[in-house]
Every structure is written in structure tokens, then in C-alpha cells.
Amino acid sequence: MFLREATVLLAPGEIDTELAFSYARDEAGGETNRDLRLGPSVRVGILDRLEAFADIAVAYADREIVTGDGTLGGEETGIGDLIAGLKYLVVREDELWPDIVLAGSVTFPTADDPTIGNPNRVALGGGRWRVSGAATFIRSYDPAVLFGSVGYTHSFKDTLSGVEIEGGQSISYSFGAGFAINNQISLSGQFFGAYQTEIKLNGEEIDGTNREPMALRSSLTYRISDGQYLEPAVTYGLNDSAPDVILQLSYSHRF
Numbered sequence: 001m002f003l004r005e006a007t008v009l010l011a012p013g014e015i016d017t018e019l020a021f022s023y024a025r026d027e028a029g030g031e032t033n034r035d036l037r038l039g040p041s042v043r044v045g046i047l048d049r050l051e052a053f054a055d056i057a058v059a060y061a062d063r064e065i066v067t068g069d070g071t072l073g074g075e076e077t078g079i080g081d082l083i084a085g086l087k088y089l090v091v092r093e094d095e096l097w098p099d100i101v102l103a104g105s106v107t108f109p110t111a112d113d114p115t116i117g118n119p120n121r122v123a124l125g126g127g128r129w130r131v132s133g134a135a136t137f138i139r140s141y142d143p144a145v146l147f148g149s150v151g152y153t154h155s156f157k158d159t160l161s162g163v164e165i166e167g168g169q170s171i172s173y174s175f176g177a178g179f180a181i182n183n184q185i186s187l188s189g190q191f192f193g194a195y196q197t198e199i200k201l202n203g204e205e206i207d208g209t210n211r212e213p214m215a216l217r218s219s220l221t222y223r224i225s226d227g228q229y230l231e232p233a234v235t236y237g238l239n240d241s242a243p244d245v246i247l248q249l250s251y252s253h254r255f
Contacts, residue, residue, distance in 0.1 A: 001186075001221050001223075001229050001231070001252065002178050002186055002188040002219060002221045002231070003138065003145070003147060003178070004016065004018075004043065004252065005053075006087075006101065006103075006136045006138070006147065006149060007087070007089065007099060007101045007136060007138055008045075008049055008050065008051045008087050008088070008089040008101060009043075009051075010043060010044065010045030010051050010254075011045050011048075012045045012046065012047055012048060013045055014044075014045040014254060014255065015042065015043070015044050015045075015254070015255045016042070016043040016044075016252060016253070016254045016255075017040065017041070017042050017252070017253050017254075017255070018040065018041045018042070018043075018055075018250055018251065018252045018253075019038075019039070019040050019250065019251050020037075020038070020039060020041065020057075020248060020249070020250035020251075021036075021037070021038050021248065021249050021250075022035075022036070022037045022246055022247065022248040022249075023035070023036050023246070023247045023248075024036075024243045024245070024246040024247075025243065025244055025245055026237070026242075026243040026244050027244060028240055030065060030066040030067070031063065031064070031065045031066075032063070032064045032065075033061070033062070033063050033064075033243075034061065034062050035059065035060070035061045035243075036059065036060045036061070037057040037058070037059045037060075037080060038057060038058050039055060039056055039057025039058055039059075039080070040055065040056070040057075041053065041054065041055030041056075042054055042055070046086075049088055049089035049090075050086065050087070050088050050089075051086065051087045051088075052084070052085070052086050053084065053085055053086075053087065053105075054082065054083065054084040054085075055082075055083055055084075056079065056080060056081070056082045056083070056110065057079075057080045058077075058078070058079060058080070059076075059077070059078065059079070059080040059111070059124045060075070060076070060077045061075065061076050061122045061123070061124055062074065062075035062076075062122060063075075063122050073122075074122050075122055076112070076122040076123070076124055078111060078112055078124050079110055079111060079124070080110070080111050080124050080125050081107050081108060081109055081110055081111050081124075081125035081126060082107070082108040082110045083105055083106070083107050083108075084105060084106060084108070085103060085104050085105025085106060085132070086103065086104055086105075087101055087102070087103040088101065088102050088103075089101050090102055093138065093139065093140060098137045098138050098139040099136075099137070099138040099139070100135065100136070100137055101135070101136040101137075101138070102133070102134070102135055103132075103133065103134045103135075103136070103151075104131070104132065104133045104134075105131070105132045105133075106129070106130070106131055106132075107126065107129065107130035107131075107132070108129070109125055109126065109127050109128055109129060109158075110125065111123070111124040111125025111126075111127070112124065112125075126155065127158065127160050127165075128155050128156055128157075128158045128160075128165065129155075129156045129158070130153055130154065130155045130156070131153070131154050131156075132151060132152065132153040132154075133151060133152055134149050134150065134151030134152075134172070135149060135150055135151070136148070136149040137149070143179060143180040144177060144178065144179050144180075145177065145178045145179075146175075146176075146177050147175065147176055147177070147178075147190075148173070148174060148175035148176070149172075149173065149174050149175075150171075150172070150173050151171070151172045151173070152169070152170070152171055152172070153169065153170040153172070154169055155167070155168045155169060155170075163201050163202060164200075164201070164202050164203065165199060165200070165201055166199070166200045167197050167198055167199045167200045167205070167209075168196055168197060168198075168199045168209070169196070169197045170194050170195065170196045170197075171194065171195050172192070172193065172194040173192075173193050173194070174190055174191060174192045174193065175190070175191055176188060176189050176190030176191060176217075177189060183223070184222060184223045185220065185221070185222055185223075186220075186221045187218075187219070187220055187221075188218070188219050188221070189216070189217065189218045189219075190216070190217045190218075191214070191215075191216055191217075192213075192214065192215045192216075192217065192235075193212070193213070193214045193215075194211075194212065194213055194214075195210075195211075195212050196210060196211045196212070196213075197210055198210045211241040212239070212241055213237070213239065213241035213242035214237075214238040214239050214241070214242055215235050215236060215237050215238055215242045215243075215246075216235065216236050216238060217233060217234070217235040217236075217246075218233065218234060219231055219232065219233035219234075220232055220233075227253060227254035227255070228251075228252070228253050228254075229251070229252040229253075230249075230250070230251055230252075231248075231249070231250045231251075231252070232247075232248070232249050233247075233248045233249075233250075234246070234247055234248070235248070
């Protein structure tokens with residue numbers, strides 16, 4: 001279950017619903033950002049080896065910037081961006097090959113448009129349409145599982161607050177391992193990394209907007225009963241491009 005977002009676990013007609021709460025905090029250079037999200041996600045088995053998924057969240061975010069002239073910042077509450085897509089198990093694991101899963105998704109900018117250049121306006125979403133693709137590789141060595149993935153996200157050009165914005169494409173990668181302690185509890189750890197290209201405003205590249213976030217996530221998955229799971233997790237940012245810490249608690253129920 002700790003790989004539910006990366007691989008195909010559902011048979012045709014099966015539905016997995018999840019409710020997750022997360023809190024992220026990032027503090028650097030006199031600026032503090034906090035982000036709380038509570039939202040459902042759903043995964044549906046469509047065909048053998050094929051799943052559909054979607055998630056959205058109610059979000060609250062605030063920013064506080066301490067300057068020599070006082071404090072700037074603001075807060076915002078609303079709906080975040082909607083993400084929906086498909087996952088397909090291309091290759092099943094055998095003696096030679098690992099499981100290979102291909103996934104594609106679309107990010108719909110359902111959150112309010114962020115105000116470019118206004119430090120008193122907090123964004124709950126990216127403000128632009130995005131398409132993403134990823135390949136995940138999974139190899140099991142009972143009771144352990146090793147996994148890794150590579151992905152790419154393209155952000156489309158758009159106009160926000162009267163400013164044309166483009167760029168910010170992202171190449172991502174991750175790898176990790178999970179271990180089943182018994183038939184109810186498993187532990188997992190995962191490293192995330194990405195490289196994001198510079199952003200252009202009105203055709204001009206903005207220096208310093210390229211980012212290379214890296215983070216480490218650890219989680220415990222507990223099976224409450226058949227089809228019901230509880231998972232607390234913590235993610236630590238490993239550099240200034242990633243949030244300092246993200247705390248998450250999710251509940252999953254399979255029908």
C-alpha cells in the first residue's frame with residue numbers, strides 16, 4: 001500500500017478512496033511559509049493493469065516576510081489544483097524484469113490565480129495547466145521492496161495578473177525501499193529530487209528561479225483491517241529549494 005501512488009494495485013471495478021491531511025513549513029531569509037491541506041483522492045481500477053486517479057484539496061496557506069520596514073505577507077484559503085491521470089502496468093515482474101509502470105497526469109489550475117510580484121498574496125496552486133509523465137520500476141525481495149522513478153512535467157505558457165509566464169519545466173527522480181515488519185505494519189523511505197528550469201516573465205528569464213529541491217520521506221503504513229489503512233509520514237527538505245518539513249496523515253479505504 002505504500003506504493004499506491006506509484007503502481008497499479010486495483011483490479012477492474014475496485015475503488016480506493018483516501019483522505020489526507022498535510023502540514024508544510026518552510027523558513028528561510030526572514031520569510032516563513034505555512035501550508036495546510038485536507039483533501040480526498042480516489043483511485044479506480046479500469047482494466048487489468050490500468051488505474052485512474054484524481055485528487056484535490058481544501059488548502060490554507062500563509063506567508064510572513066520580516067523586513068527592515070516591518071512585516072509583509074498574507075493568507076489564503078480555498079481549493080487547490082485538481083490532478084487527474086492514468087497508470088498502466090506495462091511489465092509484470094519476473095526473474096529478468098522489475099514491474100514497470102507508466103503514468104500520465106494533467107494538472108487543472110482550479111486554484112485562484114496567484115498574483116505575480118505581490119508578496120501579500122499567497123498562491124494555493126501553480127496557476128497554469130501542466131502535463132506530467134513518469135516511469136516507475138519496482139523489484140521485490142520478500143519481505144523488502146526496492147523502487148525508483150523518473151518523470152517530466154511541462155507547464156504551459158499562460159497570463160497571470162497581466163504577466164505572461166512560461167518556463168519552470170521539471171525533471172524529477174526518486175528511489176527508495178520498503179520493508180514489511182509483519183502482516184499489519186510496513187516501513188518505507190524514499191528520496192525525492194528534481195530540477196526545475198528558470199521561469200520567464202513577459203519573455204525575460206528571471207535569474208535565480210531555477211530550483212533543485214531534494215527531500216527525504218519516511219512513513220509507516222498500518223493495516224487497520226481488510227481494505228483500511230492508516231499512514232503517518234514525515235518529509236524532510238534537504239536543501240533550501242525544498243520545504244523544511246512536511247507532516248502527513250492519510251486514511252485509505254478500498255471497496
